[in-house]
Amino acid sequence: MDERSDYAKLFNDIGTPEVITVAAIVLATLLLIVLSQRGLNWLANRLHGQLRFRVFALVPLTRLLILIAAIVLIVPIIIEPSLRNMVTLFGALGLAIGFALKDYVSSLIAGVVSAVELPYRPGDWVKIEDTYGEVKHVGMRTVHIQTPDDDLVAMPHLKLWDTPVYNANNGGPTLQCVASFYLYVEDASGWVREALKDVALTSAYLKFDAPIIIVAEEKPWGTHYRIRAYPVDPRQQFLFITDLTVRGKKVLSEGGVTSALLPPDTALDAGGEVAGASSSPRG
Incomplete structure (x- = not known):
């Protein structure tokens, strides 16, 4: 009673x-x-x-x-x-706070895991979901990613549990870049590979001790050529891609090669590029 x-x-x-x-x-x-x-x-x-x-x-x-x-x-x-x-009140309050902060605690635990497994480090270029950029800081709860558009994104570590992490250079000084060119089938002659390789070799941003690979893939609308090469510094990747794309299009145009027009559904699969050359860093 x-x-x-x-x-x-x-x-x-x-x-x-x-x-x-x-x-x-x-x-x-x-x-x-x-x-x-x-x-x-x-x-x-x-x-x-x-x-x-x-x-x-x-x-x-x-x-x-x-x-x-x-x-x-x-x-x-x-x-x-x-x-x-007071004990009853604080107990209920602690339970409510614990339930509300479960994602916060999960991020802290994932932060400890990231310190051991090293899926990313400062200086790495990573892609998590739709965010791509350079890792600037790895904290206990979040990783700070500087995007090419100069936005700083704080990504919680809990993404490690269910989201793939694409690391373009994985703590190293090399990062592969890709410049794409879409050409008509009849224009896909043997000299195109050599011309694109020369474009890469004459780039001021090229890392010369890394391989240059020209990949050709036949498509119903034409041939998809890609230059795979490495810049001197990962931070030069967009300057390098721009240089390859602009000079590559110029060389192909001077050689009489015309760009293929992709069908609308194919253009969406290719990332929205409709014609000519496109490019992106690996990862």
Whole structure:
């Protein structure tokens, strides 16, 4: 019977004064959040440089602190602040937080696994899902990837559990690049291979001690030629690909070779390139 009485006292007797107090705290909380957000945004928009972004970063932090303060004030009004009630409350809160943060914990565990298996390291060029770029930082929860468009993507480590990780250079100084050319069947003569190889050999970005491979694959609409070669530095991959593509198209055009027009369904399979030359880094 005593235990039933203790559990019955989990909540205080809520009367009109308590309702008014809770309502006042809620209204004050909303007012402080609105004022802090507008004030900080107003201040940040009048600052410059790194200080401006630091003030912007204070907006969500200030909102969180105000909400925590409001909860600390409201809980003792509604719940009897006894030891048994506090243990019950924090136990339920811990269970809810643990369930909400299961992906966060999974990312931390995957971060430990990544430190052992090394699927990526700073300096590697990786592709995870639709994100391709250079690994800038490997943290405990996320890996930071700088894309060619200069976007910094924070990818959680938990992607390791169910997503393939394509590593183009795997901690090494070599990264294979591919430049593609789509030609008509009647234009696919033997000199095309040598011409494309010369294009690669005369590139200022070529790593000379790495192999150059010219691959030809017959298609219903023509012949798909690919130059597989390596730049001196992985960070030069897009300059290297551009150089191969532009000069390769020029050489083929001067030799009287015309580009094949891909059927619409084939163009989608080829990554959306409709005609001429296309290129991409491996991975």
